[in-house]
Structures are given as C-alpha cells and as structure tokens.
Amino acid sequence: MAKTDDELFIRLDSDRNRQFAARAAMKIGKKSSQIVTCKFTADKESRSVRQIRLYRKWCKEVADHTGDDKESIHEKFCEKFLGHKNFTSFDGTDCSRLITTSDLSVNEMWEYMTHVYIFAVQFFEMVLTTPDSVGLDRPLPESVH
Numbered sequence: 444m445a446k447t448d449d450e451l452f453i454r455l456d457s458d459r460n461r462q463f464a465a466r467a468a469m470k471i472g473k474k475s476s477q478i479v480t481c482k483f484t485a486d487k488e489s490r491s492v493r494q495i496r497l498y499r500k501w502c503k504e505v506a507d508h509t510g511d512d513k514e515s516i517h518e519k520f521c522e523k524f525l526g527h528k529n530f531t532s533f534d535g536t537d538c539s540r541l542i543t544t545s546d547l548s549v550n551e552m553w554e555y556m557t558h559v560y561i562f563a564v565q566f567f568e569m570v571l572t573t574p575d576s577v578g579l580d581r582p583l584p585e586s587v588h
Contacts, residue, residue: 490544490552498544498556501563501571508569517544524558 525542
C-alpha cells in the first residue's frame with residue numbers, strides 16, 4: 444500500500460466511538476488501498492469517579508425500592524433523560540443508539556443526576572442518598588431537598 448496525501452481525521456471523545464471509528468477507518472483504508480489515519484482527541488472532561496459511584500448507588504436504591512435490577516433502572520433513566528443519538532454508519536445505514544452516562548461531561552452528568560434525583564423524589568416518593576456535593580463540589584438546588 445502506497446502512502447497518499449489523503450488522510451481521515453476523526454474527532455471523537457468516547458472509547459466506544461473510538462473503537463467503532465478505528466474499525467471503520469481500517470475498512471475504508473482496505474477498500475480504497477490507502478492509508479487512513481485516525482486522530483482522536485478528547486473534547487471534554489469526562490464524568491467523575493465520584494459521580495459514577497453516587498449514580499450507581501442511586502440506581503441500586505431505586506432498584507431496591509421498585510424491585511427492578513439496577514442495570515434496567517440505569518437504562519430507563521438514560522432513555523427518559525438522555526434519549527437516543529441518530530447517526531449514519533460507515534456503510535450508509537441509518538442507526539440509533541441509546542445515549543449513556545459514558546457520553547457525558549462532568550457538567551452534563553451533574554445535570555442528568557439532578558433530573559434523576561428530582562424524578563426519584565417526585566415519582567417514587569423517595570429521597571436518594573446525597574453527599575454534600577454531587578461530584579462538582581456544589582449542592583443540589585434547594586428545590587430538590
């Protein structure tokens with residue numbers, strides 16, 4: 444394979460998207476007999492470990508309250524508050540995938556967790572465990588307590 448000046452630069456911010464893009468780039472390069480370069484850069488600060496731990500604790504608390512398992516609670520919350528992302532695959536097929544917390548920045552995760560907390564209070568009539576902060580050293584809004 445001879446190197447050409449044609450290169451593909453892909454800017455993605457999650458490991459799942461990077462893996463998908465790398466496989467797509469290999470296929471594109473193989474079909475076109477060209478070297479395809481993937482350049483991955485992070486555009487945002489990912490959710491924090493403290494946020495993930497607290498969120499997973501909340502999913503378990505809601506699961507214990509409802510009788511569901513914590514993974515189905517997680518998926519239901521993602522469906523309700525994050526929705527789906529539509530995209531076109533490398534072969535031109537229209538696809539859709541559930542947006543997950545892995546796709547969120549610290550601020551987006553904080554907003555998402557605020558929605559989850561409010562929903563648990565209003566819909567399940569339960570108060571979730573809260574530390575002094577939710578991963579950002581700022582308390583939940585007063586209207587939620």
